[in-house]
Amino acid sequence: MIKVKQLAHVCIFARDLEATRGFYRDVLGMDTRFNFLRDGRIFGFYLDCGGRSHVEVFEKREASYSEANQINHFCLEVEDIEAAIAHIRSKGVAVTPKKLACDDTYQAWITDPNGVKIELFEYTAKSAQFTGGDRAADW
Numbered sequence: 001m002i003k004v005k006q007l008a009h010v011c012i013f014a015r016d017l018e019a020t021r022g023f024y025r026d027v028l029g030m031d032t033r034f035n036f037l038r039d040g041r042i043f044g045f046y047l048d049c050g051g052r053s054h055v056e057v058f059e060k061r062e063a064s065y066s067e068a069n070q071i072n073h074f075c076l077e078v079e080d081i082e083a084a085i086a087h088i089r090s091k092g093v094a095v096t097p098k099k100l101a102c103d104d105t106y107q108a109w110i111t112d113p114n115g116v117k118i119e120l121f122e123y124t125a126k127s128a129q130f131t132g133g134d135r136a137a138d139w
Helices: 017-027 081-090
Strands: 005-014 032-038 040-050 053-061 071-078 106-111 117-122
Touching: 005 017, 005 040, 005 117, 017 040, 017 053, 071 081, 081 106
Parallel strands: 005 053, 071 117
Antiparallel strands: 005 071, 032 040, 040 053, 106 117
């Protein structure tokens, strides 16, 4: 059986990372929890929504507003990722293997019938969402 604890994060794309960071910080009061780095350059970050919820932002200069396809994916925090993967597979749904991501959080991925990507998360004691600190991307 799968046990969803809460929505962990929603991922959005940004044409201008610093303008986006400033908007969420200055207008909505959401502080940066940590940055994603690639080759020493910031290309994304996590914003704190309170508790264990976040908005994940990645740079995509060609991003543009549309009535559809605005959100890249959403992420659900699960209690036990191994049990969640086993349950999902038992329902005949494809799921990726568990992976420890660069933010020290376990993840697996599925797709809903409409093609919406869903990330499953199990936090660890070392997860950057709680400890902070920039993380070098490994993808």
